[in-house]
Amino acid sequence: MNQVKTENEDDMQCNDQTRSQLNDEGNGGSVGGVVVLKKGPWTSAEDAILVDYVRKHGEGNWNAVQKNSGLSRCGKSCRLRWANHLRPNLKKGSFTADEEQLIAKLHSKMGNKWARMAAHLPGRTDNEIKNYWNTRTKRCQRAGLPVYPKEVRKRPFQEGQRGQGTGGINDGDRGHHDFLPKNNYEMHDAIFDNLNLKQNQGILPIAIVPENPDISANSILLNSFDSPPYCNSVPSALPNHHHLRESTMPFLGSSGTNKNWFYPYYHVQDHTSDKIVQSFELHSPLDPSPSSHYSMCYLHSLSNGNSSTSKPTSKAVKLELPSLQYPETGFGGWGTFPQPPLNESVDVFNQSPLPHAALESGCSSPHNSGTLEALVYQSKTFPNSKNNSSDKSSHSSTATPVDRAESSVLNMNETEWEDYTDRASPFGATSILNECHAVNTNGNSWDKLTPAQNFNGNNVKYEPVDQVSTPNSENQPMSLLNITWPDVLLASDWNDQFMDLRRT
DNA sequence: AATGAACGCAACCGCCGCTTC
DNA sequence: CGAAGCGGCGGTTGCGTTCAT
Structure with missing residues (x-):
């Protein structure tokens, strides 16, 4: 109307x-x-x-x-x-290996929920992530590489075998399944590269870690999830949607004065990680001289002489004029985070909770999501894909307060995934999430990750390999994998291939 | 050097949900 | 309670640039 x-x-x-x-x-x-x-x-x-x-x-x-x-x-x-x-503090330039990992991981769980994914990547926009993923998908597709690293790809299958339907908070609702609009070939797209991991091993320490131990993981998650992409982890009591909006301009509400200039995000960062704060040079809304920052941004944009659109620099780090961002300096901090060992990085994916239940149960077809789940589903060509319609609708975009919990944690190791799983997810991700949750309960790798672990120490914590990797993940029967994940065959040396791809 | 394909990115479009009146 | 307005999100498109032939 x-x-x-x-x-x-x-x-x-x-x-x-x-x-x-x-x-x-x-x-x-x-x-x-x-x-x-x-x-x-x-x-x-x-x-x-x-x-x-x-x-x-x-x-x-x-x-x-x-x-x-x-x-x-x-x-x-x-x-x-x-x-x-x-907006200030946008992170410009190419995605780092860590970010790429995180994106892939997030995508495996969320599907094409770009805004949500952006919530996990401070300084990155949904549009940016979306473009990135689409580009990579296309690239990988062309190259015949898997979209997801094998660890991620395996997951769904294995878990699917064990326990789907388990936790069924929303078994019937599983599915966000936004399928990649293409065929299973897309399953092969992936964006990771372990080689890079070696170099950057880090998992993007974007996680919002509460200093206050009293804060429950859930609350944390909820709060952060409410945050808009660029306002991650804004502590807030605002409920749901409203909260979302509020959080975007927490300072605005009062009046629309100059104070509003900066995003809460930075504040959050402030208590989250000193490093982050420093690297970003966060300005608080109360910054006595917000204008300084503003000036910088402003000049930056103007320096362009043209709109951002006019000037692609095409280098590793791209300084988009209009962006007003200073990737190199401002965000170099990202790289400063402690970097987990390679194995860790890799294992992170093992943890990734993949939607398996849907596959097994066939309750819904992940039509539109693009998630690994969806891909798997697609590849398997479920005959009963028709069931989806109902499920699909259920997943639609109605974000529940619960699902807000999804966002928040930025670090890859997180339990965050766990949280994803166990909470209703807007896109029916619940399915995925639930699955994962189930997996956790089963004593798989992930369950070892507890919020406490993640949030302990008030900073990003990198999971030790043993914690992260599930016994099964590595030992999975290849026969099954081969069947379910044909791309596995293609990706045995996926890393190398993908690296080459990236370099080309 | 020319040309076309691929890439990367910004912007637009349409739909949806929430809020306000 | 319904209509209108607004903002957010995901998908798509257009265009400039880069790369390969």
Whole structure:
């Protein structure tokens, strides 16, 4: 209903051009006194206006931007621009090996839930992750490499064999199963590279670790999950969805003053990891001189001379002008985290809880998710895939408070996966999650990971190999694997292959 | 050097859910 | 309670750049 209307409005708003002052590109202006909203790449001037506006009024109320700032962009466009390019502390540049690992792992559990995944990758946007994954998927597909590392790929199968249906918090609801839109070939896509792991071994220590031991893992998870992608782990009591929105602009609410400039995320980081804080040079909203930061960002964008879109640098680290980010300096900190041994990194995937129940139970077909589960499902070509419809709907995007628990932990080792599993997940990930949970209970590798473990020491904790890897994971019968995961055959030397692929 | 394919990325589109009136 | 508005999310598209032939 209004949806249509709204959309129409959006369409109208997003149509065309703008107002005068933006005419520097020749596409701004008004027609018949009606402001025509501009579309297409943003110019530095527009970025500056938007940044200035947000600095003054805070985030949110995006539709007001056009009204109050003279920026002829629809609210959505402004929000997107801000979120993806202009907001402070965006991490630009190529994904690190750790991030790639994390993404793969997250994807194996979440499917194409980019925003959620972004919540685990501070400084990264859902769009960025989405693009990355799609690109990798395509690349791997072309190269005939598995999308997921074998450890991850194995998981579902093994677990599926043992215990599906177990924990069934939502057995019937399992499935977020957003399938990759393609065929099982996609199963082979993967994004990992253990070689890189060797180098970077780290697991992205993005986890939000509460200093306060009293905080339960669940609460932590919940809180962090509520956080928007770039506001991870914002401690908040806000419930659910509301919380989400609030968290995005925690400081804004009060007034839209300059204080709002910085994201809570940083604060969180602050108590999460000193390193992180330092590396980011987080500015608190109370920063007496927020302007300094702002200036930096602003200049950065302007320095571009052009909108971000105009300038791909194509190097390892890309400094997107519009982004206002300083990847090298600001985020070098990521690399500073303690790096787990290679094995650890690898094993992390062993832990990854993969959706197996769905496979076994066939309760739903992971049609749209793209998750490993879905892929497996697809590859197996379940005859009863029709069951999905119902399941599918159930998973749809309704995020429950519970599922919010998903986000939060950024470190790879985490139990976080466990949490994913045992909590209702919006996309029916529950299935996956549940499965995993079940696995844990079964005494598999993961169960060893307890929230306490993760959060102990208030910092990212890397799981020792023994904790991480499940006995089964390594010992899995290959025959089964071969059957279930044909790509395994392809990926025996997946790492090497993928590395080559990356390098090419 | 020219050309086409692949890549990478930004932006748009449409739908959905939540909030407000 | 329903309509309208708003913001968020995931999918898709368009385009500039890079790479291979």
